Amino acid sequence: MARQDRSAPFGHPSGARQRLLDLAAQRGASLAALSQMIGRNSSYLQQFVRKGSPRKLEENDRRILAQFFGVSEGELSDVEDKSFIVPANHSGDGWVEVPRLPLDASAGPGAFGAQEIPFDTFRFSSRWLREQGLEPGMLSAITVSGDSMEPLLHAGDEILVDRSPRPLRDGVHVLRLGETLHVKRIQALGQGRLQLISANAAYPPVDVALADVDVIGRVVWKGGRL
8 A cells, every 4th residue: 555645844945946936926826837838837836946856947947947037057956865975984993984865765556755954874884885885975885664575675675875975776765756755776778878777686677767767875784683
């Protein structure tokens, strides 16, 4: 059975999202009308402003809106997903404390992010992280929910997510699709499309457009109870 939608609001508009609201108010234009002007469905900009989906405006959308409002594109381009950007703490004794975030990445129908303030840390050896080619400041730990990645990942497992900016390649990733977080194996299909693959054969693969997915980072480690 699909999980009930219990998502919380993305947060108060800020940066380019707030700027878009201000410009729309000054021109007396609704977000629905502006969405249609750029060739999107009527709820597109409302979701961008209120829910953070998409995470940022595409270049062509920014260009059209900037021309309409008579402003520079830069005023509409400073949005980025900071959900997982929490600095690791170097303890000074050869260990790094990686933040644990109260977020669930669904291995099932979809999990909704809660607060993004660390509630605890995992301690990793600085040397081990270097050997793995991992940058401490780009790491966060979150929890898996659902069963679609069994037997690889189980509900309650904690996973280490590497957010380092690297070319997208096949592997297990945490991604945001719409308003929900998922952990899935990603396979590139070409022509701007991805396949999201579950380890559990009961869940069929899902094909999605790359533009509709925000890939947060690659899963590089897991931990859980036996």
